[in-house]
Amino acid sequence: MSIKRSPQPPKVVTIVGGGASAHALIALLSGRDLQVQLLTRRPNDWLHNVELQLQSVEQEILRTFSGHLTRVSSHPIEVIPNSDIVVLCMPVHAYRYALHRIAKYLPHDRLVCIGTLYGQGGFNWMVKEISKKFTLNHLVTFAVGLLPWICRVREYGRVGVIYGGCKSVNIAAVAPHHFFGFLNDFFFSAICKDWFETGTFHQAENFLSLTLSVDNQIIHPARCFGLYTRDGGKWSKLEEVPYFYRDFDDFSAHILSELDADYSMIRDGVKKHFPDIYFSYMLDYLSLERLSYQSTNSNIRDSFTTSKTLGAIKxxxxxxxxxxxxxxxxxxxxxxxxxYGLCIAQWIAYQIGYSVPTIDMVVNWARSLCVERYTKTGEKFIKEESPSDPFPSGIPPVYGMETINDIMG
Incomplete structure (x- = not known):
């Protein structure tokens, strides 16, 4: 069913989850005369008035925003039915569970936009899954490639922090495609450019461009693998634990570079397989960083070790x-x-007949450490569903997609 453009601007935005990005959204959206609701497992920990601090990288408070929550609840029925926009603010592996939890409360008779500010992991596949299961024919799906700002929680449910403002350029995918302008006018601008005089949004031609652009899905595994290889992943004293970014060593940077190379090969293979589809925003790590921050970094390691905002992270x-x-x-x-990162890339690589040795090495290493969550079959570790983890993997076959042609819809 085709979806017609909504003639009315959105009035109610519901945030699902209570992470750092939720604290930022509450204040920024409230300031644009939107009613903001929150669905959280911890409603009693939230004040109705939430503060957001804009800080410099030296942690000087440059500006304070005041946000207001019109309703806070742990029950979807109390906040989802009247929503015009629903935004998930939680870890990627929790997206599917959250979508299935709220799906039956989404309106069936009018347009609703549902999205996330971090578009890793095939978010459109997840929304398509609930759309089919619950007969939701009026959903507009959106995902931002990377969080528009570096944000942290200072006091949970009370005070959030944004460091340095908004990224210069942000990439978002929207389906149906023609709703990008609608979301840009009433949502994307309200969380960046309206406040920071920077932070434009550009439209990606498809969600796969976000899934295969690399950031966290190579940074975090590479560094953890590097720490495990160097120190065995174990330390006698807390003060012996190195900093995650500030102490980013050459070996971790090498693994990251090799993962990036595997992804580049996969991206090239996807472009060859789909020659008539544009992937202008499907980018390698440094290209994405230069676009987002308008930086001139030419060295992956330097981009971490010199960062003032990331320096204190363990x-x-x-x-x-x-x-x-x-x-x-x-x-x-x-x-x-x-x-929901390397495993998706690995599956796509296998589909197009490419060898990705570094991805294979890191995935197998990680799975060997998590044997309680995996069943070993031959040389492969298969993650099993369980009552506590009903959606353990994000590879396309869990959505019924068996070939690379299926992933483009």
């Missing part, structure tokens, strides 16, 4: 009964960036 770790610290394999660096 790796995801957990303490053992022995008192030692080890890499936390349940962290989103594994569940997002491998299961």
């Amino acid at each position: 790796p995801p770790i957990r303490q053992l009964d022995t008192g030692e610290w080890e890499i936390d394999t349940s962290h989103r660096f594994f569940t997002d960036d491998i299961d």
Whole structure:
């Protein structure tokens, strides 16, 4: 069914999830006369008035935004039915579960835009899945390639922080394609350019361009693999744990570069397989960084070690009964960036007959550390569904797509 353009601007935006980006959205959207609602597992931890601080990289407060939540709930029925725009703000591996949880409460008789600010992992496949299952014929799907800002939570449910403003250029995919202008006028501009005088949005021709443009899905696994290879992924004392970005070493940078090369090969293969489709925003790591930040970085490692906003971040770790610290394999660096990142790229590579040795090496390493979540069949680790993890993987076959031609719809 074709979807006609909505004649009315949106009035109600519902944010699903309570991450750092949720704190930013509440304040920015409230300031544009939109009613903002929140669906969260922790409604009692949220104030109705949420503050957002714009800080310099030296953490000087440059400006403060005030946001207001008209409704906060842990029950989808209380916030989803009256929504005009629904935005997921959570780890990538939680998208499918959240979509299935809210789907039956989405309106069937009018247009609703549903999207995310981080478009890794085939978000359009997930929305198409619920659209078919719940007969939702009026959904507009959107995804932004990368978060438009570097944001953090200062006080959960109370104060969020944006560092330095908005990225210079942001890429978004929208389906149906002609709704980009509608979303740009009433949503994309409201979270960037209206406030920061920068942060334009450009339209990607398709969602696959976002899925195969690389950022976190190669940064995080490469660094974790580097730390594990160098230190065994374990440290006796907390103060021995190196910084994730500030101490980014040559070996981690080498693995990242090799993963990027594997992705570049996959992107070239996709372009050859679909010669009539444009992929102008399907980019390698440095090209994406230069576009987003208008930077001149020519070295991947330098872009991390010199960053003031990333410098204080430690790796995801957990303490053992022995008192030692080890890499936390349940962290989103594994569940997002491998299961909904590298594994998708690996599947596409196999479909077009390409060898991706570094992706294979990192995926197999990660799965060998997470044997409680995988079943080994021959030389392969297969992630199984479980009551606590009903959507464990994001590869196309879980959506019923068996060939590379299927992934373009």
